[in-house]
Amino acid sequence: GAVVSQHPSWVICKSGTSVKIECRSLDFQATTMFWYRQFPKQSLMLMATSNEGSKATYEQGVEKDKFLINHASLTLSTLTVTSAHPEDSSFYICSARVTSGRAYNEQFFGPGTRLTVL
């Protein structure tokens, strides 16, 4: 159980185009999902917290107008990279948090999406 999928797994696009990445919790509902970015040989950095039915909360330094997050249902969050540029090339990973009633609510991670902007 607790499987999170992402689509697409990789995408190559031209500079200036927009790219949408989907994150789905397949066998549980998640009121909260998280979006991370990972550059080569760097740690995962939290970009934003996505809450179902409300606006996402962005980390300092992350442009909310560039990285649009929509969490329209309890099983789906989308990240749209608008007007992508080569510096946006990275590995984008989402996670979905299980509300279990335990002290620690585990985040389950998707397999990631490799974005390359030419």
Next chain:
Amino acid sequence: QKEVEQDPGPLSVPEGAIVSLNCTYSNSAFQYFMWYRQYSRKGPELLMYTYSSGNKEDGRFTAQVDKSSKYISLFIRDSQPSDSATYLCAMLKAQGGSEKLVFGKGTKLTVNP
């Protein structure tokens, strides 16, 4: 100073060796301490998490937390080639009504047959 520091390695050991992975942190607000395993081009997978200082064991894995020193460790006994992956430490803190996981850079481990 980064909130979480982790030596990126790489670390290469023979099969059967005991592996020791470590992280230090600077923020006393961290409440939970995790170890994740990440295979190449995959998302992280939770191995273990701990809350208090001390040891927690799960099979061949032991997680150790020393809050007074702000130091956590993961030990892998009888390491296997299938343990070859990048190991990330992560720490959880409350933030503005939600929570935030802060990751180390990860240590790349190779276990040679």
